[in-house]
Amino acid sequence: MAASQPAIELFFRTEEMSMVTYLKLCGHQVQKVEWDGGSCYWTFDRSDLLESAVDEFISGEARVEPREYNRQYAKVKDQMFAAAPPGKGRRQRQ
Numbered sequence: 001m002a003a004s005q006p007a008i009e010l011f012f013r014t015e016e017m018s019m020v021t022y023l024k025l026c027g028h029q030v031q032k033v034e035w036d037g038g039s040c041y042w043t044f045d046r047s048d049l050l051e052s053a054v055d056e057f058i059s060g061e062a063r064v065e066p067r068e069y070n071r072q073y074a075k076v077k078d079q080m081f082a083a084a085p086p087g088k089g090r091r092q093r094q
Contacts, residue, residue, distance in 0.1 A: 009046055010045065010046055011031065011043050011044065011045060011046055012043070012044045012045075012046045012050055012051075012054065013041050013042070013043045013044075014041065014042055014044075015039045015040060015041050015042075017073065017076050017077065017080070018057075018073070019054070019057050020042045020076050021069060021072045021073045021076050022053065022056075022057050022062050022064065022069075023044060023050065023053055023054070023057075024072055024075075024076065025064050025068065025069065025072055026049075026053045028044050028045075028049075028050055028053065029044070029045070030042050030043065030044060030079065031043045031044060031045055033079050033080065033082070033083040034083060035083060035084060035085055040080045040083060040084070042076075042079070
């Protein structure tokens with residue numbers, strides 16, 4: 001009888017907007033944006049390049065052009081609100 005192999009995760013999922021922004025600046029494409037409970041999650045295809053970018057981000061070695069980061073962060077935020085279920089999106093001005 002063969003030993004079972006550990007499951008290989010095909011996707012990387014995070015709720016950290018700053019990491020999502022960095023990964024997008026590195027050229028990685030978001031595959032899905034979804035809310036689970038009270039948090040928004042972004043899903044990426046897992047790859048060696050993605051893992052390397054995640055490691056750079058976590059270690060503090062990530063470097064980006066600040067204005068481009070801010071522009072991309074705003075887009076990530078818009079994705080979050082677009083995927084929000086009713087009542088979780090932007091507050092309406094009164």
